[in-house]
Amino acid sequence: xxxxxxxxxxxxxxxxxxxxxxxxxxxxxxxxxxxxxxxxxxxxxxxxxxxxxxxxxxxxxxxxxxxxxxxxxxxxxxxxxxxxxxxxxxxxxxxxxxxxxxxxxxxxxxxxxxxxxxxxxxxxxxxxxxxxxxxxxxxxxxxxxxxxxxxxxxxxxxxxxxxxxxxxxxxxxxxxxxxxxxxxxxxxxxxxxxxxxxxxxxxxxxxxxxxxxxxxxxxxxxxxxxxxxxxxxxxxxxxxxxxxxxxxxxxxxxxxxxxxxxxxxxxxxxxxxxxxxxxxxxxxxxxxxxxxxxxxxxxxxxxxxxxxxxxxxxxxxxxxxxxxxxxxxxxxxxxxxxxxxxxxxxxxxxxxxxxxxxxxxxxxxxxxxxxxxxxxxxxxxxxxxxxxxxxxxxxxxxxxxxxxxxxxxxxxxxxxxxxxxxxxxxxxxxxxxxxxxxxxxxxxxxxxxxxxxxxxxxxxxxxxxxxxxxxxxxxxxxxxxxxxxxxxxxxxxxxxxxxxxxxxxxxxxxxxxxxxxxxxxxxxxxxxxxxxxxxxxxxxxxxxxxxxxxxxxxxxxxxxxxxxxxxxxxxxxxxxxxxxxxxxxxxxxxxxxxxxxxxxxxxxxxxxxxxxxxxxxxxxxxxxxxxxxxxxxxxxxxxxxxxxxxxxxxxxxxxxxxxxxxxxxxxxxxxxxxxxxxxxxxxxxxxxxxxxxxxxxxxxxxxxxxxxxxxxxxxxxxxxxxxxxxxxxxxxxxxxxxxxxxxxxxxxxxxxxxxxxxxxxxxxxxxxxxxxxxxxxxxxxxxxxxxxxxxxxxxxxxxxxxxxxxxxx
Ligand SMILES: Cc1cc2nc3c(=O)[nH]c(=O)nc-3n(C[C@H](O)[C@H](O)[C@H](O)COP(=O)(O)OP(=O)(O)OC[C@H]3O[C@@H](n4cnc5c(N)ncnc54)[C@H](O)[C@@H]3O)c2cc1C
Numbered sequence: 001x002x003x004x005x006x007x008x009x010x011x012x013x014x015x016x017x018x019x020x021x022x023x024x025x026x027x028x029x030x031x032x033x034x035x036x037x038x039x040x041x042x043x044x045x046x047x048x049x050x051x052x053x054x055x056x057x058x059x060x061x062x063x064x065x066x067x068x069x070x071x072x073x074x075x076x077x078x079x080x081x082x083x084x085x086x087x088x089x090x091x092x093x094x095x096x097x098x099x100x101x102x103x104x105x106x107x108x109x110x111x112x113x114x115x116x117x118x119x120x121x122x123x124x125x126x127x128x129x130x131x132x133x134x135x136x137x138x139x140x141x142x143x144x145x146x147x148x149x150x151x152x153x154x155x156x157x158x159x160x161x162x163x164x165x166x167x168x169x170x171x172x173x174x175x176x177x178x179x180x181x182x183x184x185x186x187x188x189x190x191x192x193x194x195x196x197x198x199x200x201x202x203x204x205x206x207x208x209x210x211x212x213x214x215x216x217x218x219x220x221x222x223x224x225x226x227x228x229x230x231x232x233x234x235x236x237x238x239x240x241x242x243x244x245x246x247x248x249x250x251x252x253x254x255x256x257x258x259x260x261x262x263x264x265x266x267x268x269x270x271x272x273x274x275x276x277x278x279x280x281x282x283x284x285x286x287x288x289x290x291x292x293x294x295x296x297x298x299x300x301x302x303x304x305x306x307x308x309x310x311x312x313x314x315x316x317x318x319x320x321x322x323x324x325x326x327x328x329x330x331x332x333x334x335x336x337x338x339x340x341x342x343x344x345x346x347x348x349x350x351x352x353x354x355x356x357x358x359x360x361x362x363x364x365x366x367x368x369x370x371x372x373x374x375x376x377x378x379x380x381x382x383x384x385x386x387x388x389x390x391x392x393x394x395x396x397x398x399x400x401x402x403x404x405x406x407x408x409x410x411x412x413x414x415x416x417x418x419x420x421x422x423x424x425x426x427x428x429x430x431x432x433x434x435x436x437x438x439x440x441x442x443x444x445x446x447x448x449x450x451x452x453x454x455x456x457x458x459x460x461x462x463x464x465x466x467x468x469x470x471x472x473x474x475x476x477x478x479x480x481x482x483x484x485x486x487x488x489x490x491x492x493x494x495x496x497x498x499x500x501x502x503x504x505x506x507x508x509x510x511x512x513x514x515x516x517x518x519x520x521x522x523x524x525x526x527x528x529x530x531x532x533x534x535x536x537x538x539x540x541x542x543x544x545x546x547x548x549x550x551x552x553x554x555x556x557x558x559x560x561x562x563x564x565x566x567x568x569x570x571x572x573x574x575x576x577x578x579x580x581x582x583x584x585x586x587x588x589x590x591x592x593x594x595x596x597x598x599x600x601x602x603x604x605x606x607x608x609x610x611x612x613x614x615x616x617x618x619x620x621x622x623x624x625x626x627x628x629x630x631x632x633x634x635x636x637x638x639x640x641x642x643x644x645x646x647x648x649x650x651x652x653x654x655x656x657x658x659x660x661x662x663x664x665x666x667x668x669x670x671x672x673x674x675x676x677x678x679x680x681x682x683x684x685x686x687x688x689x690x691x692x693x694x695x696x697x698x699x700x701x702x703x704x705x706x707x708x709x710x711x712x713x714x715x716x717x718x719x720x721x722x723x724x725x726x727x728x729x730x731x732x733x734x735x736x737x738x739x740x741x742x743x744x745x746x747x748x749x750x751x752x753x754x755x756x757x758x759x760x761x762x763x764x765x766x767x768x769x770x771x772x773x774x775x776x777x778x779x780x781x782x783x784x785x786x787x788x789x790x791x792x793x794x795x796x797x798x799x800x801x802x803x804x805x806x807x808x809x
Pocket of ligand 1: 010011012013014015016034035036037038039040041042043044045046047048049050051172173174175202203204205206207210225226227322323324325326327348349350351352353354355356357
C-alpha cells in the first residue's frame, strides 16, 4: 500500500469508483481508493440497475444524461461487461396533473437535446403489452433509458482508473481521519496509514460514519427499499420473440412503482408510503453484502395496483424479493463538493440513484478538485445547500417524506411539511395571527402570503394559478398604492470587520465599495468570470460592512468567502442574530418617520442610505431600499426587538392603511421592476455580462474575474438574459415557473430562469437566457408552458417605473 497519495477516495461503490475514474481522466493519477470489503459491498451490489435521464431539475437531468452515455465507453476501455440494456423507458401518467408534469419534463429536456416523446395509452400498450390501457391517459417515452449491471459498471470504472495508474485497496477499512496543520490528511486504515492531500467521502451507507470521524454530521440517511423478481413469464417470452428485443422500462406514478424485464421475468420495485429508515443512528461496520428481511405487507398497496395495471403479474410466481438499504439526503439529491469549513475534504455521497447519477457526480467532483470549479450547474447537489440545522432528526423526517414522495408531484407552489416549523423568528406568532401561509427555506419559516380573515391559511397546489392569486394581487396593490409590511429575515446576513476589510472586499466584488452610510449591489465572480454570488453591500465604517445575500446560499457563500479570507479580516455569518422587517410603498416614509427622530427626507436619507438609527426605542440599522422597487426601508434589529418593532410599525401604519404582504407578492413586484434573483437569473454558469448586471460591474478596480469579464465584453456574450412579456392561454392561464424552453423560429433557443404574474401591471412576465443576436427589444419568441407554446415579447425595460423614480421619491 502506498504511504502517500494526492487523493484518497473512501468507498468503492459505484460513486467512489466513478470519482476515481474521473480524477484519472483529468490527469490526477496519484490517487487511491480504499474499500473496507470488496468493490460494491455497500448498496451498489443489490441495486436494480435502472437508469434514467428524466429529472425534475434540468441540471441534474444533464448529469444523468452524461452518466447514461458513459457506459459504452468505460465498458470498451476496461473490457468489463457493464450489462447495458438500452430498452428505453415509459413514464406513465394516470391523471391530468401527471400528464402536465410529463409535458413540462419533456419541454425542459428540449434544450438539453433530450428527445422524449409524449404518446397515447394505446401507443404505450403497443410498446408494453403487459399494461392495462384504461388506467393511463398518456405516457412519455425516452429512448435513453435502460438498465445496467451495477457490479459491472463499478468494476469498469475501477478498471479504467487502474489502467491510468490509480490504485485500489480492498479489504482495507478507514478507521480514522486526522488533519495536519497544513490541511493534509493522515488516513488511518487497518492496513497502515496514507498521507493524502485530499480525501473524498464516498462512503455510501457509511458516509455519515466517515463524516463523524472528523466531527461532521452529514445529512444522509439510509432507507430500506424492496424490489421483487418474478419467475419467467410466457407474456414476456412472447413479446421478446415477436419484437426481437426486451420490454422497455416502466415508471408508474399511481402505483409508486417501477417495472422492467429481468431475464425472462419482470422486476418490480416500489417506493412505499409505509417506508422504513435503516440504521437511523449508526450504520454497523459489520454489515457486508447483506440484505434485509423482505416485508411484502409493507408494499402490498403498491402490489395491488401493480396487479391491476399489469394483470399478468398477478399469476406470475415470485422468484426473489430483494430488500436493501440505500442513502438519501433530505431533498433526495446527492451531497457533492468541498465540505464547508474543512480543508481538502470532499463529499460524494447520498447518491440515491447511483446508476443514473454516479457518472455526473464523479465528473463534477473531479473537475471541482482539479480545476477548482465543477464545470456544470450543480447547485442542486452542492453539499453546502444545507446548514448545521439539518441534523439527524431533521434528516430522518425529510428523508422519509422524500422517499414516500419519490413518485409524487411536487408542485411549483408546494411547501412540504416534514421537519417544520424549525427556525422561526420572534414575529412568527404575530404573522400567524394575521393568517400567514408559511413556506420554508434553508430551515427558516417565511410568510408566503396572508389569507383573508376567516379563511383557512392554505394554498392549493397547482401548475396553474392557485387560490393565492387574487389575494396576492391585493397585497401588490396595497404596496404600490399605500404601504405594506413584511418580514425580510430570510436573507443571508454577514458582517465583515477588521483592518483590511475594504481592500479585501474590493478585490472580491465587481462594483466599487459604497461610501460609509451607503449601500450598493455587487457581484462576486470566479476567475473565469462566472457569478459566484450577488450581494447588497452596506458600509457602516471604513472597515465595517454588512453583506446581504441569498439565504439558501448561506453555507455555499460562507464557504467561498472563507476560502478567500485575508489576514486580519473577520467574516461572521449573522444568521438569525439579525432579523428584519421591511416597509414598502408610497406611504412607507410617513409610517417610519412617525416613529423615529432621524430625518427620512430624501435630502437627508436618500435612496441607498444605510444607517444605524433608533426606531422608537429600538436600535436598528435601516437601509433605504426594498426588493419591491418602491419607496421602502429594510429595518434590521436584534431578534429581541423584532416583536416590538412589528407592533410599533403596525400601529403607526394604521392611518396609512398598512397591510401585510408576503414572498409571493414580493416575487410579483420584483418581476415588474425587472430585478433578477440568485439561483435563478444569477447562477455560477452565467456571467455578469450575460446577466446584464451592468449596474454592479465597474471596471475601475481590480477584482477576481475581471480579465474574463473584459474579454467577454470585447467579444460580446454568447447569450443574454432577456425579459419577456408572455401572453398566457386565456382559457386556462398559467405563468412560467422556471426552466421552460424558449422557442424562436420553430427551434428551442433558450430557457426561462424564473417569472411570475405581475399583478399590478397585469402582465405575465419571465426572465430567460437566449442567444445574444436574438435578444432584440420587441423580438417575438414563444415560451412552452405546460405543453403550449405561448407568445413572448422581449421587453427593453421594466414594465413599471423604468426610470426608478418610485424608489428614489
Ligand atoms: C434495492 C435497491 C435497488 C436500487 N435500484 C437502483 C436502480 O435501479 N438504479 C439506481 O441508479 N440506483 C438504485 N439503487 C441505489 C444505488 O444502489 C445507490 O445509489 C448506489 O449504490 C450508491 O453508491 P455509493 O457508491 O454511493 O454507495 P455504496 O454502494 O454504499 O458504497 C460505499 C462503499 O464505501 C465503503 N466504505 C464505507 N466506509 C468505509 C471506510 N471507512 N473504509 C473503507 N470503505 C468504506 C463501503 O464498504 C461501500 O462499499 C438501489 C438501491 C437499492 C437498495
